[in-house]
Amino acid sequence: MIAADHSYLDNAVLPSGDSPELVLVPASLEERIAALKLNSPAWKGPLDLDAYITRENHLAQQSLTKDGLITWLLVVQGQPEGERTILSSCETYKKKAVLVQNGKVEYVPALSIGSVFCRPEFRGKGYAKRMIQELVMKMDMEPKATNKVPFSLLYSDIGKKFYAQFGWKPYPSAHFSLPPVPKDAYDRAIVRSDLPTARTLVADDVRRFMCSADVVQKELEILRAASQRSPSAKVGVIPDFDHFKWHWAREEYYAELLFKDKAPPLIKGAGDDQSRVYCAWNRNFGETPEESTLYILRWVYDEPTSSEETxxxxQAMATIIRRAQLEAYEWNMAKVQFWNPTSVMERAVAILDPTAQIVHREQDSVACLRWHGAEQDKEVEWFWNEKYAWC
Incomplete structure (x- = not known):
């Protein structure tokens, strides 16, 4: 049985968003289910209600989220737990992050905000704004209590202005979007090109080639060197294996429900050993095939030091992208996307399609970052701003 919102206050007597009667509280287990039931029309996609709640429970138990996920509710103060009217809701996730300044590497906690939702019947009263204001106050108190200087991130689907008023600065949010490629076209392209042949990666390959201690150390050295060249803080969510497993848990749940006669999605990425270029991906199943996307979650490669290496x-990236396009076709995805391409990635796409253009997102999945507390005005560069950090 699915829990429901237990309160039946008349909408006319609910307080406005600036009322002192409102308070932000962590949801009980029952209230979390009630919040999921309320937001399901917005985010359940092709799933029915029970399957959507099961999906969310499944994702909440993943190693990335099981110890740091909180559902927050904006409610009327004084209502008893279990009978509170949910006016607005959101979730926060604790993540491992890194801060580098003046050559010094510091591991810090970061907070990811997601699932920001206001009930349609209560919109226009300022509840979402009040909820975010209350959340900001809680976050800004935490660094003082723990002697840390964490940051938070979110991905806005309502443009750049709403969250900016609370300190979340919009960061580059660009991507390439390429069509799927059927097997015969893929084979012809490989035969007539001089591109290398991509190897496919299973989960253990991604762990070995993209998440090893050597790879992490190399990435940190890039941040350290960058911090010695300029005074701004460099931050990033650590791209550990737990992030990939969370995305894969999501795709595997959908695949089991929607593709009962198809083998599980074991291929998790592609790479080229000679050039040491690798990527991990996941399949995001939308409500329709047109909304389904194969996302390249992250790229790992050695930064080229010459035009020949570039x-x-x-070329290695191009053949990997082509393999991703084939994977997208085989899973009925409408497109392949990867975020915030570097110049070498732009060259890779040009090899495949010289007419392809970078898309700059202004409304959906706009990456935003906020530095907390007294450090609010700190100049911050966001490294590894790729899809893996979204949740």
């Missing part, structure tokens, strides 16, 4: 890396 071309070699771009």
């Amino acid at each position: 071309e070699k890396t771009a």
